[in-house]
Amino acid sequence: MVKTIVKIEGMMCGMCEKHINNAVSRAFVTENITSSHKTGETEIISETAPDEALLRDVIEKEDYKVISVTSEPFEKKKFGLFGKK
Numbered sequence: 289m290v291k292t293i294v295k296i297e298g299m300m301c302g303m304c305e306k307h308i309n310n311a312v313s314r315a316f317v318t319e320n321i322t323s324s325h326k327t328g329e330t331e332i333i334s335e336t337a338p339d340e341a342l343l344r345d346v347i348e349k350e351d352y353k354v355i356s357v358t359s360e361p362f363e364k365k366k367f368g369l370f371g372k373k
Contacts, residue, residue, distance in 0.1 A: 289319070291362035292332040295355035296347060299325035307350050312338075315346045328355075333362055 299305060305323035308330050312321050316338045323330040330347075332338060337359040344354045 289362040290337045290359050292359045294330040294357050296328055297353040297355055311346050311350050
């Protein structure tokens with residue numbers, strides 16, 4: 289699993305977050321996508337890192353500016369019967 293964080297300029301509200309999430313989910317296979325207009329970030333969890341050029345293109349076609357894209361390994365948290373393991 290990979291966590292990709294995209295810094296985005298131009299998100300102003302919850303509807304902007306939805307536009308980004310919908311555009312990314314149409315273009316890529318993902319486990320989870322969350323966006324925050326307050327932090328200006330979108331977090332994408334997927335099996336493999338998305339193609340950065342395509343990711344930038346998808347987001348910028350929605351009239352937002354991509355500032356940076358970073359990816360790092362991601363491991364799902366495991367929960368036991370009595371809390372985190």
